[in-house]
Amino acid sequence: MERELDLVYKRVSTGVKGLDELLGGGLLLGRVYVVTGPPGSGKTTLGIQFLIEGAKHNEKGVYISIVDDARTIIQDMLHFKFNLLYYLKSKKIVIYDLSNFISEGNKKPTWGEVLDEIKRIILQENAKRVVIDSFTPLEFLVEDPENKRREITRLIKLLSTMKVTAITITEMLESDKYTDDQYVASGVIVMHHFMRQYQMIRAIQILKMRGTAHDTNMKKMRITEDGVVVYNEAPW
Ligand SMILES: Nc1ncnc2c1ncn2[C@@H]1O[C@H](COP(=O)(O)OP(=O)(O)OP(=O)(O)O)[C@@H](O)[C@H]1O
Numbered sequence: 001m002e003r004e005l006d007l008v009y010k011r012v013s014t015g016v017k018g019l020d021e022l023l024g025g026g027l028l029l030g031r032v033y034v035v036t037g038p039p040g041s042g043k044t045t046l047g048i049q050f051l052i053e054g055a056k057h058n059e060k061g062v063y064i065s066i067v068d069d070a071r072t073i074i075q076d077m078l079h080f081k082f083n084l085l086y087y088l089k090s091k092k093i094v095i096y097d098l099s100n101f102i103s104e105g106n107k108k109p110t111w112g113e114v115l116d117e118i119k120r121i122i123l124q125e126n127a128k129r130v131v132i133d134s135f136t137p138l139e140f141l142v143e144d145p146e147n148k149r150r151e152i153t154r155l156i157k158l159l160s161t162m163k164v165t166a167i168t169i170t171e172m173l174e175s176d177k178y179t180d181d182q183y184v185a186s187g188v189i190v191m192h193h194f195m196r197q198y199q200m201i202r203a204i205q206i207l208k209m210r211g212t213a214h215d216t217n218m219k220k221m222r223i224t225e226d227g228v229v230v231y232n233e234a235p236w
């Protein structure tokens with residue numbers, strides 16, 4: 001039993017310096033997490049760092065882009081030292097651009113079709129780590145909003161049965177409201193970027209992390225040439 005639990009609670013590194021320590025050693029293997037925050041708060045950068053960490057350990061990573069095309073993502077990430085291009089060339093990380101699939105005028109897919117497409121991609125790539133960026137437009141495809149939480153649960157179940165550790169990135173539409181995905185996910189990480197005493201402050205907050213005793217206070221965060229870096233101290 002202990003051995004089984006050991007397997008269940010295997011942790012995977014986020015690839016973000018300073019973050020694993022705050023998470024009790026990393027994310028739980030095979031779970032789905034939400035990373036949310038305002039524009040420019042570092043969500044995509046963190047997602048790519050998570051995939052690069054996997055790629056370094058031979059775990060295939062898939063980045064499913066819902067909004068931006070692959071070229072834009074690669075161009076933006078070229079400014080960092082973590083060398084996304086190298087892992088793309090060696091196919092340890094693959095970017096799938098679903099923006100056309102999602103918004104083809106009248107032929108908008110159903111939620112079920114989106115799930116099938118995500119499943120197909122994961123199987124095809126034998127992916128171990130998945131990032132969906134951003135999940136927010138997908139949520140609008142749920143046919144019946146009353147069933148939203150049930151449908152999101154369906155996606156999360158799909159990902160966990162496929163044994164992938166996943167980060168779903170969401171746009172923070174209202175900072176004082178919790179969304180269905182946040183209730184259903186195993187953990188929620190909030191990236192903050194706000195003005196305080198005429199200075200923009202970056203911070204990261206672990207709002208929820210099942211199976212982990214963690215601090216829920218905001219922590220100092222920087223975006224450097226190494227990507228997102230987290231410090232176990234107050235952000236100001
Ligand atoms: N090399 C760098 N060094 C320091 N900061 C950088 C560097 N490159 C980008 N940044 C900062 O990171 C921010 C972008 O981060 P990122 O694209 O990950 O945010 P995001 O939360 O995904 O944004 P969006 O909501 O627009 O998708 C930029 O706005 C900039 O402030």
Ligand SMILES: [Mg+2]
Nearest residue numbers: 043044045133
């Ligand atoms: Mg982004």
